[in-house]
């Protein structure tokens with residue numbers, strides 16, 4: 139999408155590879171210079187980037203910043219240039235406003251309450267155990283994403299939704315292509331079409347033979363009334379699968395990297411596992427898998443700091459910048475596994491606050507706890523400077539994390 143409105147001051151920053159490799163470098167500079175900065179996203183869209191904690195948190199809960207651009211925007215406002223298949227899958231609760239957002243979220247919220255999620259603990263621990271056993275039997279050096287973070291995250295979310303874990307390599311590729319800021323339109327379209335066909339097939343199959351999973355419950359809700367359309371059902375499954383694994387993989391990988399490069403903090407956590415819950419919260423603050431929340435647009439002019447953002451402009455709320463704002467977190471650039479990191483906006487804030495937060499916290503606690511106790515000699519297998527981050531504006535995730543297990 140390209141904004142053709144003429145009111146935004148000239149954008150001087152373009153988010154590209156130096157941003158992917160070091161987002162906090164840019165965020166620190168922008169936070170100290172102005173509350174809002176016009177930037178060009180890697181896809182070429184002009185957006186207003188908000189970087190300070192108070193502004194980001196307030197904007198996340200501001201109903202004048204909306205999500206449902208399909209309903210509110212006309213081609214006069216924006217040169218709409220989104221592939222129709224991708225737009226179809228994107229019509230999920232995270233891209234909708236009340237009342238549609240409220241109705242769709244209500245359908246799945248029960249599956250993600252802390253109590254329901256706590257019941258998954260034994261299964262999550264068992265999946266961890268199997269992966270760690272396989273790593274212990276394998277080579278001394280391995281890629282932690284391939285061997286642990288990815289299979290763990292994807293197995294948990296697939297089992298919860300009711301999608302065959304065996305198909306994981308396919309949707310890993312599709313989802314990676316859709317979230318990449320480097321792919322061509324044709325590649326994105328092909329990935330969206332493959333995903334659409336895959337989910338259509340999965341829904342048909344589950345309809346024929348229901349099971350005790352979230353997908354069957356959603357199909358039952360769909361078939362017993364008018365609580366969601368077939369389109370909403372497909373986009374819901376798409377959202378749950380993508381949101382549920384892309385973030386988790388990167389919390390584990392970036393979290394482990396943060397610990398390995400801060401040996402004193404790693405030592406504290408090893409010596410006192412009761413710090414695990416606060417360590418997970420701190421890693422969500424310090425090493426968050428998302429650079430920013432998904433984009434919003436203004437329904438009317440909105441003032442942030444000294445900037446008046448006109449109506450129908452895109453706004454990007456840099457949650458991982460807010461989490462490093464020294465006006466909210468003392469010594470914000472320091473990793474401290476014992477600190478009270480509550481109030482971070484790594485799961486967002488307001489009505490779109492992460493639905494999977496209880497699951498992510500539990501999975502994180504189990505994963506970091508079991509990995510560290512199983513491999514007390516865990517170290518990085520390459521210099522930190524050789525690690526590369528994925529070319530994505532939204533996701534801050536490593537391309538790979540080579541580690542030495544013993």
Ligand code: HEM
Pocket residue numbers: 231232233243295377378379381382383385386389426427428431432433457483484485486487489490491492493494495497498
């Ligand atoms: C470390 C892990 C995770 C992080 C950092 C994270 C972060 C976020 C953030 C920041 C948002 C709000 C986005 C916005 O307002 O634009 C969000 C929403 C969401 N997340 Fe997560 N997430 C994580 C794990 C999960 C998991 C495991 C699931 C499981 C399905 C999940 C499902 C969702 C859904 C469905 C939404 C949309 C909620 C709504 O629109 O009401 N997330 N997440």
